[in-house]
Amino acid sequence: MANEVLYETDGQVVVITLNRVEKRNALNAAMREGLWQAWRDFEADDGLRVAILTGAGDKAFCAGIDLVEFADTKLGVPPPNFLPVLGQNVKVRKPVIAAVNGFAYAGGWRLAQMCDLCVASDTATFAITEARVGRGVPWAAPLIHMIPQRIMTELLMTGNPISAQRAYDIGFVNHVVAPDQLMAKARALADDILAGAPIFMETTKEMMAMVTEVGASDAVVAADRLFERVYRSEDAIEGPLAFREKRKPVWRGR
Secondary structure, eight states: OOTTEEEEEETTEEEEEEOOGGGTTOBOHHHHHHHHHHHHHHHHOTTOOEEEEEESSSSEEEOOBOHHHHHHHTOOSOOTTSSOOBTTTBOOOSOEEEEEOSEEETHHHHHHHHSSEEEEETTOEEEOOHHHHTOOOGGGGGGGGTSOHHHHHHHHHHOOOEEHHHHHHTTSOSEEEOGGGHHHHHHHHHHHHHTSOHHHHHHHHHHHHHHTTSOHHHHHHHHHHHHHHHHTSHHHHHHHHHHHTTSOOOOOOO
16 A cells, blocks of 8 residues: 555554645545555455544645646546545445544545544634636535535535534534544544444445435335344344343344
8 A cells, every 4th residue: 555545453443544744635646546445455354344534644634636746647537436435436335434634625525525424623624625726526416415505505616615613513524623632532433333233334324325315205115125134133133132131242243
């Protein structure tokens, strides 16, 4: 894996760190390739259940695509596999938490958007800045399921940044914490997820993706089908048994 992306495991959690501090963790070719490898490794490792995506340093989570590289390559429409995007061109069944520690602009916003949960430092800022450089934002379309329409429109048309607190207020961020508490909060969320059954987490993630595509009635029918395997799993027996025996469940993920 490229040095631009760090991959560090701790028990059942992996921390994936964007590591171009001097460039505010802007996404160049090496970093994009490193992210492809990181997501493949995470998905393939049955011993890992949660990933935390963050940026090195305290100034930037990710400032977006490396525009200097863009200027050199004169890239027009990005190819489908230009950047690994969870739920679109790369499948990751397990939960992913964004830990945003500074600028999350343009592609940085996109990375936070694709994660299942988002924790932000109270010094973090978020922006969709493509209007300022004449680039497109088709990737922002799913954002309509996360924040109100007029707020989304203003973000896209003005390119103005918003604070972490404002991102929390509109529902884009789950928690805002002091900078020195960012990774601890992300890890606490990961530990809360680890306390639950793996098959439940995977199915919940699948359901959340599905419900944005269909109407309410169809979503309930589809969710019934999705969760049937959870009800029929060994973990569905283990959970109540562990509760009765006053012990922690031993999840098998099946």
